Amino acid sequence: DIQMTQSPSSLSASAGDRVTITCRASQSITVYLNWYQQKPGKAPKLLIFAASILQTGVPPRFSGSGSGTDFTLTISNLQPEDFATYYCQQSYSAPWTFGQGTKVDFK
Amino acid sequence: EGQLVESGGGLVQPGESLRLSCAASGFTLNSYWMHWVRQVPGKGLVWVSRMNSDGSIIDYAASVKGRFIISRDNAKDTLYLQMNSVRADDTAVYYCARVHTAMAPGGNYYGMDVWGQGTTVTVSS
Secondary structure: OOOEEEEOOEEEEOOOOOEEEEEEEOOOOOOOEEEEEEOOOOOOEEEEEOOOEEOOOOOOOEEEEEEOOEEEEEEOOOOHHHOOEEEEEEOOOOOOEEOOOEEEEEO | OOEEEEEOOEEEOOOOOEEEEEEEEOOOHHHOOEEEEEEOOOOOEEEEEEEOOOOOOEEEOOOOOOOEEEEEEHHHOEEEEEEOOOOHHHOEEEEEEEEEEEEEOOEEEEEEEEEOOOEEEEEOO
């Protein structure tokens, strides 16, 4: 199975900050990498697929990059509604696997 | 865009069975791969199982293989997860999710774009 490792596990930030979350795969997954946002008590929401393509309706302050084994999710100009937990997930091969999550909370 | 609604969760004793349902509306289930994902409260997301549009391809996580069965009734636009021989570590919120296929430079790419609200399964004596 492909292991996905996110860092950091949590971070504190303020509105307006630029935040970067990294995700590393245990083997190359080319660009088969998705990012999800989850708020407490809610289902995850797809933000980015294919490592860098923004899902319809997602604000452009979210961006993704990377290929192979190393990926990043960047949130520019952090907004109050962005405080949540973010997960990366590989769709390269079954079993699809998630990172352990990165919680972004208010500093 | 569509909606998914899970049902069937509840309290079940170790070793017993439970069937979860996931009803789709606003789209036709038979056009999509579907997945189950679970989450222990306060913990991360864990992929459980997937099935392709016609049911000919099925995969399971190692932790549930041999105990859980994914199935679908496309005529009813409903996905199922039959959970047998449940254990305490199966306790979680279970989500069903639709897979969106997007064509982009380099190939087709897949993401879970529609999720249900989740149904809670508690395994306890």
